[in-house]
Amino acid sequence: MLDPARGYDLIGDVHGCAHTLERLLERLGYSRRSGVWRHPQRMALFLGDIVDRGPRVREALHLVHDMVEAGQAQCIMGNHEFYALGWSTPAPPGSGKQFVREHTPRHARLIRQTLEQFEDHPGDWRDFLGWFQSLPLLIDGGRFRLVHACWDGSLIEALRAIYPDARVDEAFVKASAVPGSFASRVFNRLLRGTDMRLPDGLTLTSEDGFTRASFRTKFWEDDPQTYGDIVFQPDALPDWVARTPLTEEEKNELLRYGEHEPLLFVGHYWRSGKPAPIRANLACLDYSAVLYGKLVAYRLDQETRLDPHKFVWVEVERPEAPR
Template sequence: MYDLIGDIHGELGALEALLRKLGYRRTSEGWSHPGRMAIFLGDFIDRGADSRGVCRLVREMTQGGSAKAVMGNHEFNALAYHTPDPLRPGAFLREHSPKNRSQHEATLESFAGNDAEFEETRDWFASLPLWLDLGGLRVVHAAWHTESMEALHDHLDTDRKLQASALEQMSRKEKTASRTGKTAYESVETVLKGVEVKLPDGCRFVDKDGHQRHEARIRWWLREGSLTWRELALGPPELIAQLPDALVNEGASRGYPADAPPVFIGHYWLTGKPAPLAPNVACLDYSVAKPGGQLVAYRWEGEQILKVSSFVSVSR
């Protein structure tokens, strides 16, 4: 069966400790387990001190057959950051702004002097699927969102990996919408960063960078029903408090079906004791790159109702 592992963000020591705790052992061919396979939920790089070491370990496991992995938004951003924009000479698909450079700085430092290895690593990023549907369980970095996945269909191969032209198309906000009405940019943003919905007219909040926002990311696995905006929105308490304590618009969130296979996600920087978000939804990102954070795994044995007792964690 599978051991699903959340966002690592360059924290190699925590990853090795978690693998040992799960019963994996390191050999000359990399880490492996005699009877289990790991599945990594993306975001291997940035923030922590050893993105290079993390990528090497996870890459060895995936290429050696002892693990699977999906792409996170940080891997996607890295690909765009290092890919020249064919329409703007001297520019890149992801702008080299101070903000973007700062977010990626730890990875650049980790791979310093190893340009060839970093290029090979980015080629490996590009080979990762955006999601996995293994029948009894599903894996995606941020949101299992059917409409967005359908919109990406023409940009991915049969294994949900990026086609040759996909990165450019997904990096352009102005690209033409797909047959579902969503652009490739909007769709990959949803799958890798989460569902964002427009707030009611006249409502806004100020984000951590001081920008006024008229849209909010939501707990997409919940159906709107009788939920208020404060209950459905995702974010720190000081931001949630700025939202209206009013019922959510009909259609804002369709939720994740109760009879669907379990889905495992990362991305959301949770804290506290690991537990399912819903009977068939689990987030495994528990902020390992922050002080007091944890690297978290879930030992899946085929169950359709997820259990608190199956979470395994190590402190940073």
């Protein structure tokens, strides 16, 4: 699937920021020819979450889809593409649900901008849902890897025994409606990441009003001692929770991506500040573009350790200025 002679530009979560994506591609040396953004030597690799939240979801999807169809890009599935599939896919009998992704008020808010932008283009939306179904959940390029949220080697090995190219089918999406099923575990781990329950029945309410009983965790710390050592999300833990020691059982449950494994690129986690590696073989390229942060790329060539100088980004304008 990947041409070793090409360089790759890995691009984080777009979330409907189509004009910002065009500015980033221009900065990376791509130009639009015959309706498709192209580079003479390089290929773009998108980390998913092209849809939802932003002002120009339809335009962003056409841009990325057309690049993929023309052989100028590849794109993996993000949790929001999976949410769109789940929103539209009937749940299997006995699951207790009408759709794989239940039509709750919160879920409706997350997908609202996308559905509104396709109201006058229902055929377009059906086509894109079919395209989402074709997206792989990961790309393994040997010396580098892409997954939207978390690389779980054992789960991926089991997945690829069934779907060698990591492209799942509608039956797999339907099976994910059953909590605890293999399909549910794959989607939750690879597209949403790892988490841990808060202690003593505590809940936290995020800035967007969502109340949670768990928090997102790092999957690469080698010797964590406290909850604060493993938290990886925009919302900080209360100080007393951050200082809480991890039990041996909790430590053993943590996933660890080794420092000597291939380069790994993820999106998903809403980082802020100046883009930089998390460590020498791990980078998150989601810098909150749709919250007026940065749309970030990493220019990958033949290196086996990340170079802090190869991050490229554009600031997102308020609001996206017309072109």
